Amino acid sequence: MSNLQTLRFYATPPHDCSYLPGRKAKTLFVDPQASITPEIYSELSDLGFRRSGSHIYRPHCDNCNACVSVRIPTRFFAPSKTQRRIWRRNDDLKVKRVPAQLTIEYYRLYDRYITERHADGDMYPPSPSQFMSFLVEGKQPSCFYEFRDPDNQLICIAVTDMLDQGLSALYTFYAPDQEKRSLGTYAILWQVEEAKRQGLDYLYLGYWVRDCRKMNYKTAYRPLDMLIADRWVRV
Known part of the structure; x- marks a missing residue:
């Protein structure tokens, strides 16, 4: 059985950065053949690692620390006036936890979301195989949270991992x-x-990048913990 001391890691060659145009990035991956228990995965999350399908990774760029892992301390979180208004606006939704899986209904929503919101990104065009490899595959405890309106229409899916110390919001897609x-x-x-x-x-x-506009929303949640120089700092 693997532990943090015996795990092997592999770094990718430089590739185009997904967050900052014109930059090159490197990624550090946990050995995909390693047996990663939920406990080890939880520890890796505290070290800034993230999961995408069956891959557990974190940025590993030369001379760049732009990607900052962030988390919300749930006991101390204080929603803003805008966030409280959004909460009330959606109090008619029903939420249900379901297994991470590919269904026609889920894929249709995913396809609409990627096509209408992210046609300029790396995930376009969407495909069922992409859905599986990105959102379903992997051995860590994970689930989908369905959000349905009063007419029972599926309008949002939150893909979430369960950690020993928290939840990890991997991805959310919703009706555009x-x-x-x-x-x-x-x-x-x-x-x-x-x-x-x-x-x-x-x-x-996941990661917050100061100069990436798409990441700005993460600093709207306060207080927020940031992993800086391998220490969690509350801001």
Whole structure:
């Protein structure tokens, strides 16, 4: 059985940075053949690692520390006036935990979201195989949270990993025509409350990059813990 001391890691060659145009990036991957227990995965999350499908990774760039791991301390989180308004706006939604899986209904929502919101990104065009490799594959405890409106229409899916110390918000996709609901924000707020309900201290949000506009939303949640020089700092 692997532990943090015996794990092997592999670094990729330089590749185009997904966050900062014109930059090159490197990624550090955990050995895909290693047996990673939920406990080890939880420890890796505290070291800034993230999961995408069956891969556990973190940025490993030369002379660049732009990617900062962030998490919300659930017991101390204080929603802003705007966030409280978004919470009330969505109090008619029903949320259900389901296994991470590919269904026609889930894929249709995913396809709409990627096509209408991220046609300029690395994930376009979407495909069922991409959905599987990105959101379903992997051996760590994970689930989908379904968000349905009063007519039982699926309008949002939050993909979430379970850690010993918290929840990890891996990805959220939602109906592009539901802009007034601010579903991306609501999904984070809901997961904060779900983590608290389960007695968990943190909701992990992945990486924040100061100069990447798409990442700015993460600093709207306060207080926020940032992993700086291998130490979690509360801001």
